Structure formats: C-alpha cells, structure tokens
Amino acid sequence: MSKLAEFRQLEKHLADQLQALEALKSDAGLKKEIEFETKLRALLGEYGCSLKDVINLLDPQAGRRAPVADSKAGSRKPRQIKVYKNPHSGEVVETKGGNHKTLKEWKAQHGAAIVESWLTK
Numbered sequence: 001m002s003k004l005a006e007f008r009q010l011e012k013h014l015a016d017q018l019q020a021l022e023a024l025k026s027d028a029g030l031k032k033e034i035e036f037e038t039k040l041r042a043l044l045g046e047y048g049c050s051l052k053d054v055i056n057l058l059d060p061q062a063g064r065r066a067p068v069a070d071s072k073a074g075s076r077k078p079r080q081i082k083v084y085k086n087p088h089s090g091e092v093v094e095t096k097g098g099n100h101k102t103l104k105e106w107k108a109q110h111g112a113a114i115v116e117s118w119l120t121k
Contacts, residue, residue, distance in 0.1 A: 083120045 001009075024030055044050065055062050079096040084103060086092075093102050106115045 084115065084118045085120050086118060 044054070081094055081096055084093045084095070084106070086106060091102070093100055093106075095103060098104075103115065106118075
C-alpha cells in the first residue's frame with residue numbers, strides 16, 4: 001500500500017472515529033453516567049473514602065470470596081471423531097483432527113477437497 005493510500009485510509013478512519021465520538025457526546029445515557037461518576041468522586045473526597053471502602057461497606061464479603069474461575073478454561077467441547085474411507089484402497093481412517101499421517105498423505109496425493117468427500121461420519 002502506498003503512503004498516500006495509507007494516509008487517506010487513516011484519515012477516513014479518524015473521521016469515522018470523530019463522528020462516533022460526537023455521537024457519544026450527545027448521548028443522554030453517557031451524560032448521566034459522567035454526572036454520576038463526578039458526584040460520586042466528589043462525595044468520596046468529601047468523606048475521605050475510597051472505592052474499596054464503599055465496596056467493603058456495601059458488600060463486606062466481596063474481599064473474602066475466592067476469585068471465580070474462568071468457565072472457558074479447560075471446558076472445550078470434545079472433538080467429534082471423523083471417519084474417512086478411501087474408495088481406492090478401502091482403507092479407513094478415524095481421527096479427531098486433521099493431523100493424521102495417512103490423512104495428510106491422502107490429501108497430498110488426491111487433494112484436500114476430494115479427501116473431504118470421503119468423510120462418512
């Protein structure tokens with residue numbers, strides 16, 4: 001990409017971002033949130049409290065809870081077994097992934113699209 005094309009693309013992206021920013025500035029919900037945050041921080045400063053103090057006041061158990069484990073970690077859906085049958089040799093390959101030695105040889109010899117058509121399950 002030429003420098004000029006890159007410049008024009010970045011310029012357009014910047015204009016889009018500025019337009020989105022202007023739309024957000026006029027959003028009533030955002031204005032309410034900003035007002036709430038401003039008043040909350042002023043109130044915290046007036047009483048000499050921090051956000052942690054407020055959390056401990058409202059939910060004393062919050063600091064003692066064990067962190068919630070990420071539900072996605074280690075809970076991957078098991079892969080389905082795929083069965084390929086070579087119509088030329090009658091040989092059958094069962095695999096859960098595409099990293100099977102014989103399957104790779106077939107794909108190199110016959111092409112990936114043709115080998116995928118041999119899928120029986």
